[in-house]
Structure formats: structure tokens, C-alpha cells
Amino acid sequence: MAAKLLELGAVSKVFDFGGGARLTAVDAVSLDVMPGEIVGIVGESGSGKSTLARIAARLMPQSSGNVIFRGEDVSGLTGVRFSRQPARRRMQMVFQDPLASLNPRFTAFAAIADPVRQLGTADERGNTRALVERAAQRAGLPPALLASYPHQLSGGQRARVDIARAIVLEPELLILDEPTSALDASLQAHVVQTLMQLRQTMGMTYIFVSHDLNLVRLMSDRILVMLKGKVVESGATAAVFGDPQHAYTRKLIAAIPVLGRRRAAAGGLRT
Numbered sequence: 001m002a003a004k005l006l007e008l009g010a011v012s013k014v015f016d017f018g019g020g021a022r023l024t025a026v027d028a029v030s031l032d033v034m035p036g037e038i039v040g041i042v043g044e045s046g047s048g049k050s051t052l053a054r055i056a057a058r059l060m061p062q063s064s065g066n067v068i069f070r071g072e073d074v075s076g077l078t079g080v081r082f083s084r085q086p087a088r089r090r091m092q093m094v095f096q097d098p099l100a101s102l103n104p105r106f107t108a109f110a111a112i113a114d115p116v117r118q119l120g121t122a123d124e125r126g127n128t129r130a131l132v133e134r135a136a137q138r139a140g141l142p143p144a145l146l147a148s149y150p151h152q153l154s155g156g157q158r159a160r161v162d163i164a165r166a167i168v169l170e171p172e173l174l175i176l177d178e179p180t181s182a183l184d185a186s187l188q189a190h191v192v193q194t195l196m197q198l199r200q201t202m203g204m205t206y207i208f209v210s211h212d213l214n215l216v217r218l219m220s221d222r223i224l225v226m227l228k229g230k231v232v233e234s235g236a237t238a239a240v241f242g243d244p245q246h247a248y249t250r251k252l253i254a255a256i257p258v259l260g261r262r263r264a265a266a267g268g269l270r271t
């Protein structure tokens with residue numbers, strides 16, 4: 001059996017607001033991600049999905065629990081310390097709002113080149129233009145747009161810059177936090193198609209965070225359902241959608257516009 005790519009062991013995150021006010025945003029979540037899998041994380045707003053994604057990507061320290069990436073315990077490494085690790089280039093994150101995550105003073109080329117400058121080998125740095133052009137092409141960004149600044153690009157084009165930047169060093173794991181939620185339905189479909197093609201051509205593994213169950217159903221091999229920081233249900237996507245065990249999962253599925261109506265009409269899924 002293949003080695004696990006990422007292991008989260010009983011990861012918790014408690015936000016302390018002072019004066020005794022605390023919030024457990026993630027509560028003892030365990031998750032093993034195998035190479036090549038797409039794991040979807042779903043749940044209502046505030047259920048802890050983004051916090052878990054940020055902990056997995058080492059952008060935020062957990063309060064307790066372990067994070068093991070490619071067999072290496074990275075539990076004590078976050079932020080700048082993790083960014084200095086060789087493992088850093090093997091795991092990248094794509095964010096919800098590229099306008100917020102892209103530096104307004106960087107052209108698309110500079111944004112995509114940034115990881116090469118920061119994390120690339122000397123050879124890669126010498127080859128920056130070719131790497132940037134390859135990543136842009138893979139992400140479906142026309143070469144003519146590489147000279148543009150974020151404000152000159154559409155939402156869909158910005159999403160593609162963000163994806164190109166994330167894949168420029170060919171990471172093994174992409175953690176995608178609502179990567180298409182700022183886009184309208186048709187752009188969303190294009191970006192999802194691009195992500196699915198990338199997975200095939202580059203053999204990547206995704207953790208895909210979304211409140212959009214239709215999208216997660218389409219993309220994921222396996223899903224985790226989160227409620228108030230806890231995983232209330234997990235399993236193969238087809239099994240969870242076909243025979244949801246938890247009342248909350250049934251409620252989420254029933255709320256999917258098209259699928260929910262069809263299922264309700266068939267007499268199933270009342271919570």
C-alpha cells in the first residue's frame with residue numbers, strides 16, 4: 001500500500017479571545033490523505049473547514065495534535081519556519097479570493113514566478129520564464145496576460161494566476177480553499193475542469209474545501225463532513241451521498257438545489 005501523503009492526527013484549534021472566551025474551531029480531527037486522492041471537506045460557514053485547511057498547509061499552528069507530511073512530522077513548523085523546509089514546495093494552497101491573496105504590485109508573471117524565486121533550486125531560478133509559461137499554460141492562462149496586474153484581470157483569470165502560482169513547482173499536494181466561490185457558474189465550471197485536467201496530467205493530490213456540495217460531489221473521491229469543528233461523517237463520496245448516515249449530512253444534501261429537490265421528490269432524505 002502506498003505511503004500516506006498527509007496525516008492529521010487529532011488536530012484541534014482553540015481560539016482564545018481573552019477573558020475566558022474561547023472557541024474550539026477544530027476539534028480533534030484526524031485525516032489521512034493518500035497520494036492521488038481528492039478529499040473534499042464540506043460543512044456550513046463556521047464549521048472549521050478553512051481553519052483545518054490552514055493548519056494542514058502549515059499557515060496556522062494547531063493547538064494540539066500532529067501533522068505529518070510525506071512521513072515527516074511538521075507539527076512544530078508553521079509560517080516562516082515551514083517556508084524554509086524543503087517540504088514547503090511540495091504543498092501549496094489556493095485561496096478563496098485571489099484579489100486578496102495576489103500582491104497588487106506584482107504582474108501575473110511575477111506572482112507565478114514568486115515561488116520559483118523563494119523555493120526553487122538554482123537551476124529552476126535560471127529557468128523561471130519557461131516554468132512560469134508552462135504553469136500558465138497548464139492553468140489555462142493566456143501568455144499575453146502574464147504582463148497584467150491583478151486589477152486588470154477578470155475573476156476567472158485571477159483564479160488561474162493563483163492556480164498557476166501554486167503549481168509552478170509541481171507540488172504533490174494542493175490545498176484548495178473555496179477556489180471558485182468568487183466566480184460565476186460558467187467560470188467555475190472552467191476552473192474545475194482545469195483542476196481535474198491538472199490532476200490527471202500532474203498526478204496531484206487535492207484537499208478541496210467548499211460549502212458547495214455539488215462541486216465537492218463532482219470533484220472528490222472521499223469527503224469529510226464538518227459540523228462545529230468536528231468530523232461528523234466521512235467516507236467515499238458516492239457512499240456518503242448515496243446513503244448519508246448523519247442527520248446533518250442529510251440536511252446538507254437536502255439543501256442542494258437540484259439534487260435535494262430530486263431526492264425529496266423520491267421520498268428520501270428528510271431530517
Ligand SMILES: Nc1ncnc2c1ncn2[C@@H]1O[C@H](COP(=O)(O)OP(=O)(O)OP(=O)(O)O)[C@@H](O)[C@H]1O
Pocket residue numbers: 015023025043044045046047048049050051052211
Ligand atoms: N483567526 C481567527 N481568530 C479567531 N476566530 C477565528 C479565526 N479564524 C476562524 N475563526 C473562527 O473559527 C470558526 C471556524 O471558522 P472557519 O473559517 O474555519 O470556518 P469555515 O467552515 O471555513 O467557514 P467559511 O465557509 O465561512 O469560511 C468560526 O467561528 C470563525 O469565526
